[in-house]
């Protein structure tokens with residue numbers, strides 16, 4: 074397909090007049106049937122690569138993504154721009170609804186699916202009868218055991234691709250070191266894959282690390298900074314409760330800023346409301362967990378603050394990357410306190426089962442083997458039964474299947490094998506914890522870096538970086554007094570009576586010319 | 589204070605004859621025969637299902653706090669049985685100035701209130717955006733059934749947006765005038781429109797200086813109040829009545845009971861249904877009792893003769909009890925527990941309407 078033609082389609086279907094870096098090259102390769110590994114920084118519009126391809130290709134495009142809320146958001150956004158033949162399949166769907174959707178899967182152009190659901194034979198059977206022309210692996214770094222977010226389900230994707238008659242593959246990630254890239258290519262068995270790797274450094278973001286003794290010092294820093302500037306701001310927290318608490322404290326301290334919190338524990342209607350209020354500039358500041366930001370495309374976020382130390386550089390880079398997508402001067406501020414170090418350590422521990430957990434799971438399984446012999450078919454029930462978190466169970470299920478201890482829901486008992494497997498899994502847990510601790514040490518080291526923060530932030534991902542457009546970092550003499558971000562112009566905050574608010578909302582007394 | 593007030597109201601009526609979890613089940617709207625009998629026995633119909641998202645942990649904390657404050661008095665050491673104390677009753681009396689307990693009509697509306705609000709807010713969001721020819725908005729509601737309802741209406745409403753919006757305005761304005769200004773404002777703040785997304789429960793809580801739990805409950809109360817007014821004067825609120833029209837009570841029956849019902853209607857026997865659905869017979873019995881409780885057209889005579897029905901009702905009024913055992917002892921031996929439960933449930937159904 075010729076270049077102007079692609080641009081026309083981009084305009085027609087998505088309303089953009091030009092491609093961003095990398096998009097066109099990737100789409101061209103896909104349209105010619107070549108497999109692609111794309112590493113594009115957060116906010117570069119990765120999803121356009123498959124969304125436009127899905128529109129143009131003959132058959133169906135499947136997107137595997139572990140981020141369910143992101144899938145749902147994307148489906149909403151696509152429907153909003155009139156791309157209707159799109160659906161997100163995940164295990165939260167009502168079985169009835171899912172069955173209905175399965176019957177008309179052939180009517181969709183773009184199907185998002187969670188890796189868990191894609192493991193199910195029922196879905197695989199239906200998909201194998203359809204014409205799948207593109208298979209997209211989003212967050213492809215999850216395939217690598219050495220990535221920070223390894224998902225065992227991803228390792229089975231290559232066999233699934235075979236049952237789908239080997240469609241073109243597009244593997245996408247925002248953070249993939251060269252080791253992880255190699256793992257992706259090996260796991261998908263596509264050595265001829267074409268790599269499109271783009272640098273992730275952002276020349277319009279300055280980096281600041283500020284070390285404090287205790288949490289008490291953080292609040293005044295936040296309120297000073299946010300009093301001085303009215304700019305769209307994200308503050309990331311490691312815990313839902315702290316996000317809520319600080320949101321409240323900040324609102325009391327700086328009542329002239331509009332502040333809200335956001336996390337995965339909120340009702341859906343409230344999540345949409347907060348997210349859209351922020352998009353719509355009805356809110357200035359969001360106190361959030363890592364659940365916020367995926368799939369939102371707000372170009373004028375000026376400030377991203379980390380109230381807690383993230384557990385590794387990858388998620389830090391992704392979260393910071395939400396700032397300044399319009400290219401204007403933006404700032405990343407990380408508040409570091411030695412007293413916080415237990416938080417990422419605890420997160421790491423909670424992601425994997427402990428030795429005690431493992432022992433108790435094994436004895437539970439033996440009990441079940443001696444009674445019904447079957448695990449409940451509902452994953453949630455299994456997690457409750459074995460008292461494991463979702464991540465812990467996902468990890469264990471894969472291991473138990475791999476070592477022949479369970480087959481779907483049936484438990485297979487063999488004393489000697491079980492003893493061996495216990496040791497193997499226990500060793501693996503040890504190795505994975507070590508890996509995660511190394512990742513944590515990497516970011517701690519970066520925080521204590523004496524040289525340029527920019528240089529050391531990106532060094533394990535790419536060999537060089539662009540010269541900063543504005544100030545560089547707190548080690549290169551960043552001065553807040555010289556920071557001049559574009560501010561939100563005066564916000565009218567007139568409180569209307571409820572009658573007038575209702576009139577305004579429903580366009581009462583507005584004549585048609587005023588539209 | 590709303591959560592506390594309602595817990596005290598419930599325990600005042602129950603007076604320690606049930607454990608505290610009975611109150612929890614009432615507020616959550618548990619669809620068990622026990623809970624439904626409780627709400628009638630203790631006249632707590634209005635609070636049935638008013639707080640579906642209530643967490644057990646929060647409920648227990650509230651009970652402990654009320655106990656520590658001396659508003660609830662524990663009357664048994666072995667079981668969690670509580671009475672509302674004198675101090676608690678005094679506090680309740682005073683609280684009626686601020687808390688509109690009478691807004692709630694849980695038994696009647698707990699299955700409809702949410703759907704009504706979701707339809708209304710999504711409809712307003714859709715119409716205002718379409719009026720401004722802006723089609724890229726993100727819907728605030730993603731419940732499929734609500735989306736479909738709004739979609740179907742929207743197809744007919746296109747190009748008549750401003751007419752419908754002004755109808756909605758007139759009806760809402762007159763409805764909201766029956767509430768306090770603060771309540772009306774709370775309701776309007778939660779609505780979404782063109783480039784304007786409504787407040788979350790938490791944002792409302794901050795603005796009106798309440799806890800999130802109270803805000804959630806208060807909002808439910810406001811909707812119940814509005815629904816009551818719409819039903820009482822449906823000719824004054826034709827559009828609101830239209831929104832409500834096909835939100836039926838069928839949401840009251842659990843999915844599982846509903847599919848049992850489908851089999852029953854096709855004439856399958858209880859044994860066959862149990863086999864087909866791989867459930868115990870007792871579970872199917874429970875489903876049938878649930879259906880009898882909510883479906884006005886339930887063919888009770890298929891299961892209990894007219895004569896036996898009368899015997900059961902008589903026994904229940906003589907023993908002045910809903911305790912199955914006492915009723916069972918005072919009726920003919922051929923009448924089963926299942927039949928007694930069924931008749932009691934069906935009686936509740938007729939009373940409730």
Ligand SMILES: [Zn+2]
Pocket residue numbers: 524525526527528545546547548549
């Ligand atoms: Zn620097």
